[in-house]
Amino acid sequence: MSTSARSTSVGSATGAPVATDGARPATSTAVRRRSRRRRTRWVGLAFAALPLAVYALVVLVPLGQSVQYSFYTWDGVSTPSWAGFDNYRSFVTDPVLRSTLGHVLVLICFFALLPIVLGLLSAALLTRTKQPGMAVYRWIFFLPQVMTTVVIALVFKRIYAPDGPLNTALRAVGLDSLARTWLGDFTWALPALGLIGTWVTFGFCMVLFISGTSAISPELYDAARTDGAGPVREFFAVTLPGLRGQLAVALTLTITAALRTFDLVWITTHGGPGTSTLTPAVALYKAAFQNPQVGLAAAIGVVMAALCLVIAVVITRVSERD
């Protein structure tokens, strides 16, 4: 009351305070609205508290503990002793552990490179039009994504069996010398496992790339064609750059999948014969739960997580660079 009376009186004298007067009610509602928004943000925190607490308890705290464990030598029972970087050094000094990283590189060829090439090839061969019946094909291509890896492992264990379909087919065409116990062979077990990964991921890559090409503007293709580009140049000039985002996604997912392979190996070969198909995840499992070297297992986990993170970040950065 008094303030309004004063402002009116002053306003009549200068004119400027009239503006303040007019702004005042607006400011106070703005303040009220802001304070209400601040209050809803606290309500928001209350809503988010439960999920955040579960997440912190199950993921964040153990993540920190993994790093802590990785600096100790511990058999899971007696008192842990400080080990410094010894567990990490094992990646260099222990030939078996070091070999797991080499195996991952082989698996990456099969899980990531081969499926992406196949996916790109089919995306390039397909005309970018609505194809009747595409839904059925998409259903088939995604099938390996919804099957549990245990069953996928069994499917291929049968395919690769000594008298399984693969060897039967080889013998039928007279290539008896090539028939072998694929998953029991020191040389062939790892590529055989890799091909299972190819089977799992190539359909996914295909669906990703096909939907990606349909989003590329047809004008770009028309322009390339009027420039006299053939199908090959058209692919490298238009399709490939247009699929950059999808390529980044496919690479990240498939490389991480290769790095993390556990179920497939555990069901089919247990890392054998010898250690020829041992992956970091299998080495981690053995170190954590079979003949406990808990610190080493934690270190393997930390290295795997760090690699996954670095791969994801690098691929995203590269794909976003112009």
Add this chain to the structure above:
Amino acid sequence: MVSKTERIVNYVVLTVMALLVLFPVGTFVVAALSPDRSGRPVKVSEFQWGNFATAWHDAGFARAITISIVIAVCVVAGQVLLALLGGYAFGVLGVVGDKVLFPIVLLGMMISLEAIIVPLYYQFRTFGLTNTLPGIILIHLGMGVPFGIFWMRAAFRALPRSAFESAEMDGAGPVRMLRSMAAPMAKPAVYTLILLSFMWTWNDYFLSLVFLHGSNQTATVALGVFQGRYVTQINLMAAGGLIVAAPVLVLYVVFQRKFISGMLAGAIKE
């Protein structure tokens, strides 16, 4: 215009790729129905449907599948609740400190189980939570929070703002607004979340292998044990595999659109 030859080339490419996917699964199905223990393919009339019953019985699936169902149902229900709360908080209400908190949540989608499994196991052992269903359910829930929040936040943000404003005018509090308006409007996203969450929980092998033993085995772990014991009886092994794969496959047949769009969106994120 698309010429006829182009159309034919399209179908040839797609069909060859599709056969590459289907062939291994097909031989597996045929093996499951074979009366021969080597899984040799036979004529339709000689199919031995009893393999499924034998495998069901010999692998002890009755118990393992019950365990898997209990875990999956609890995880799906909990997952949806946590995702609704978190997604509504981050997507609609705003959260104090979300500039820091939200990236931390997103980071969780990149943290693999391997990075946390070792301390999880030894901590849970201290609290007597290993080899218990509540223990493994809690881990599934925690691992699922990042995707759940990410997914439901996007769904709530896609809803028209005006709906929230008019509900606010009517004096609806945040709880009532979530329950009677936002959640029902975001139903399609919730259904996709239910399907994906069920699939991930049902298909899990690593976590179940580490945390559950003996009579608490899930279907996937029981299948792993079963195939180890029945190496020479391929037909039963295949039948067991199909039993374990069946629930998700049936859902996939019925809800293929939701599965595919959900997995693509989940892969692409932002």
